Amino acid sequence: MRLLFTAATAEELHYAEIAYERISPMDAALLDVEFAVTGIGVAATCYNLTKILNSALLSGGEPYDLVVNIGIAGSYSQEFPIGSVAHITVEQFGDMGIETRGGFQTLFDYAMLDANTLPFVDGLLKVRDPYPVTGPLEGVRDAIGITFQTLTGILEQNLRRLECFSPQIESMEGAAFFYVCLMEKVPFTELRAVSNEVGERDKSRWNIRAAFSALENTCTQLLTKASEAAGGAR
Secondary structure, X not given: OEEEEEEOOHHHHHXXXXXXXXXXXXXXXXXXXXXXXXXXXXXXXXHHHHXXXXXXXXXXXXXXXXXXXXXXXXXXXXXXXXXXXXXXXEEOEOOOEEEEOOEEEEOOOOOOOOOOOOOOEOOEXXXXXXXXXXXXXXXXXXXXXXXXXXXXXXXXXXXXXXHHHOOOEEEOOHHHXXXXXXXXXXXXXXXEEXXXXXXXXXXXXXXXXXXXXXXXXXXXXXXXXXXXXXXXXX
């Protein structure tokens, strides 16, 4: 079974690599796992992930059975406290639109783009298969994600974003990851460990260590389940 783990930074990706080292040699032997840093933000993610997927296709190798995006993120919701891990099932571009005197409008609100233009569904990017390969992961809840290129510590702006989009988890790459995987028709999963509350710029109130620990444990669980699925498919 061929898996690809991606992350915006090498530091985030490192915890998937540690997880791979933690699984048993018997489980590891059933998996072909690759790791790739795709960069921070939408542009880098779109370019690098598309290049990786197309290179894999052109090389004549087996297609990826699962592409996984991991990283830390901010939470809008008490349902996702610091140290928890979210499985993102819906993504959206939070700053792709127009600022008007009446507030922010998406391209769909402004009728510049049809809300069901591929791969969007009602203006959202949605997973086709919520749990490809592994099935549900223990202790991981589904969440609505949103992607911004500009993060803010301004309370009023965060409240407007919450009212406009009803997100639970915020990142700088998630929607780009969804967009590429949906367009390229590859099975995918986005996992985000919460390191902070959205809008909290005082890093002394973040807990990146707890987020990374939770991310590592979740990646270990995913890899173990993937190896079980690979063994069962033999």
